Amino acid sequence: MSFFANLFGKKEGSASVARDRLKLVLAHERASNALPYMDDMKAEILEVIKKYTKVKDIHISSQTNQNIDVLEMEIILK
Amino acid sequence: MGIVITVTSGKGGVGKSTTLANLAVGLANEGKRVVAVDFDIGLRNLDMLLGLENRIVYNVIDVMEGKCNLTQALINDKHSKNLFFLPASQNNDKNILDKAKVKELLDTLKKEFDIILLDSPAGIEGGFEHAIAYADRALIISTPDVSSVRDADRVIGIIDAKSEKAQRGEEVEKHVIINRLKPELVERGDMLNTEDVLNILALPLIGVVPDCDKVISSTNMGEPIIRDEKAQSGEAYRRIARRILGEEVEYLDLSVKKGFFKRMFS
Numbered sequence: 001m002s003f004f005a006n007l008f009g010k011k012e013g014s015a016s017v018a019r020d021r022l023k024l025v026l027a028h029e030r031a032s033n034a035l036p037y038m039d040d041m042k043a044e045i046l047e048v049i050k051k052y053t054k055v056k057d058i059h060i061s062s063q064t065n066q067n068i069d070v071l072e073m074e075i076i077l078k
Numbered sequence: 079m080g081i082v083i084t085v086t087s088g089k090g091g092v093g094k095s096t097t098l099a100n101l102a103v104g105l106a107n108e109g110k111r112v113v114a115v116d117f118d119i120g121l122r123n124l125d126m127l128l129g130l131e132n133r134i135v136y137n138v139i140d141v142m143e144g145k146c147n148l149t150q151a152l153i154n155d156k157h158s159k160n161l162f163f164l165p166a167s168q169n170n171d172k173n174i175l176d177k178a179k180v181k182e183l184l185d186t187l188k189k190e191f192d193i194i195l196l197d198s199p200a201g202i203e204g205g206f207e208h209a210i211a212y213a214d215r216a217l218i219i220s221t222p223d224v225s226s227v228r229d230a231d232r233v234i235g236i237i238d239a240k241s242e243k244a245q246r247g248e249e250v251e252k253h254v255i256i257n258r259l260k261p262e263l264v265e266r267g268d269m270l271n272t273e274d275v276l277n278i279l280a281l282p283l284i285g286v287v288p289d290c291d292k293v294i295s296s297t298n299m300g301e302p303i304i305r306d307e308k309a310q311s312g313e314a315y316r317r318i319a320r321r322i323l324g325e326e327v328e329y330l331d332l333s334v335k336k337g338f339f340k341r342m343f344s
Binding site: 012013014015016018019021022023025026029030 | 228232267274
């Protein structure tokens with residue numbers, strides 16, 4: 001850190017690190033929280049599947065491939 | 079017909095109730111009929127911030143359950159005659175709130191008051207959902223630190239998903255208040271600045287409140303800092319109150335004033 005940089009307060013502090021970390025974590029979280037109806041939908045689908053077969057759990061994940069949003073569902077049988 | 083403004087944050091301890099108490103006084107001083115409702119069921123504390131803890135007889139749950147009528151539960155502020163307060167209950171848990179009853183209460187309050195300020199509990203569970211369900215506007219409080227901003231972002235998403243207004247296809251008007259900003263740290267690059275926070279949250283700003291020791295003593299006394307003519311944070315709250323009412327008000331100058339010599343030798 002040069003004397004002049006110090007003099008004029010041009011120092012890179014921890015705030016820029018905070019900014020980058022936040023942007024990264026929020027980009028990830030926003031993608032996974034973007035579908036607020038997910039829990040309800042999952043529960044309903046689970047009920048329907050249970051009528052026909054034995055199911056342990058289902059996973060639904062969302063993905064964006066270029067311009068297409070995809071919901072992927074994985075049904076895990078007992 | 080009054081409007082419901084919910085004050086919320088996601089993370090606890092960022093100054094939600096303090097902000098609400100101050101804005102309640104500020105809006106009342108601007109001539110509005112205001113009611114501050116503590117929705118943090120089981121963890122009452124807005125009463126102490128307003129200095130009204132000794133006057134509580136009934137609470138918001140009593141009103142909703144019909145144990146008393148609204149006028150019996152409302153407490154008039156000591157100084158502002160158009161400010162009223164509705165306390166939270168102490169001995170119930172948050173799950174006692176019932177959506178239909180919340181709506182009924184708010185509809186009644188809307189007829190009596192211009193502005194209904196709801197103090198939402200921290201977190202994203204039941205109590206919080208009730209506090210945002212019928213909000214017309216929301217004020218999201220965040221301090222400039224990573225955990226608070228992150229939780230604020232989460233809460234904004236939930237407001238968009240779960241409020242009645244959003245479900246009707248309308249939008250809840252949302253603004254950010256940045257609380258406890260330390261200008262020296264921002265200047266040094268060691269604290270997120272206002273721009274950083276707004277960029278990340280992608281919401282309009284309605285106020286920045288500088289960190290201020292006087293807030294602590296005002297809390298101790300049960301006298302909202304907004305009544306202190308000299309405190310910078312009090313001035314910040316007064317300006318936010320006017321902005322809420324739609325006035326364009328200049329922002330406080332929070333830059334650090336350093337003399338040349340101080341800069342040389344610091």
